[in-house]
Amino acid sequence: MIHIVTPENAHLYKDEMEQAYRLRHRVFVDEMKWTDLAKPDGREIDQFDDEHAVHMLYIDDGRKVLGYQRMLPSTRPHLLSDVLPQLCEDERPAGPHIWEWTRYCVEPAHRERGRALSPVANALLSGIVEWGLESGVNTIIIEMNPLWLLRLVQLHFRTAPLGLPQPVGGQDTVAVTAAFDRRTLVRLQEMRGNCQRVLVQPANTMPLYLAS
Structure with a gap:
């Protein structure tokens, strides 16, 4: 199941967030070789892991x-x-209905x-859509x-590139x-x-500054 973690409930997920940061380090640093993200403690945390971020975790029955x-x-x-403004050639998309999807692992x-998507991958993507439909979000960057790109279209996301692919971290990367x-959820x-339902709590769980 997918758990949503924000500052309001982070105290309930201290161990799980530690696991998440270490999973991020294993995937993005050890596996994908994004060495700029390497941390001595093996926890991949950046400047965007602040009170405005919404974390989504797939947690099994054993936590x-x-x-x-x-x-x-x-x-x-x-x-x-x-960090990657060069990937957007025109006006950058922004608005309360648009959120950026990052650090998927x-x-x-x-x-x-x-x-075929694995059960974990399907649940993570479904979590985005469930959360978005109930939170006024309908587009992700x-x-x-x-x-x-083709996989997203097959999943019934309507994609639009923001520029041409450019090398980032040793691989071609495109912003969309x-x-x-x-229909995407279906x-x-x-x-x-x-x-x-894949979310274990209301999908409109988000930082209080956005709910006000």
């Missing part, structure tokens, strides 16, 4: 974190605005084998490998917006064979 992703509001500093043993609606539910 082990098997997957993670982070959502950042486009109305505040985020990766595309402050899944434990190696729980990744897909072939074309993604910096990703261009090979993901990906809009979604209930598609993800069809792929996993059930329509059960």
Whole structure:
């Protein structure tokens, strides 16, 4: 199941967030060789892990974190605005209905084998859509490998590149917006064979400054 962690409930997820930061380090530093992110303590944390971030964790019954992703509001500093602005050739998309999807990672043993999404990957993507539909968010910004474009379209996200692919961290990266609606959620539910909710708490859980 997908748990949403914000400053309001972070005290309930101290151990799980530690697991998430270490998973991020294993995936992005050890595996993907993004050495600029390396930390001596093995916890990958950056300037955007602040009170404005929304963390989504896939936690199994044993309280082990098997997957993670982070959502950042486009109305505040985020990766595309402050770290990778060169990926956006036109006016940068921003608004309360647009959030940036970052740091997506899944434990190696729980990744897909072939074309189908793994259960963890499906749940993470479904979590974004459920959360968005109930929180007034309908578009995400993604910096990703261009090979993901077709997969997103197949999942019924409506994608639009913001510029041409450029090398980032040793691989081609393109920034896109990906809009979604209930049809996207239905598609993800069809792929996993059930329509059960993946979020364990209300999807409108988000920092208080956004809810006011």
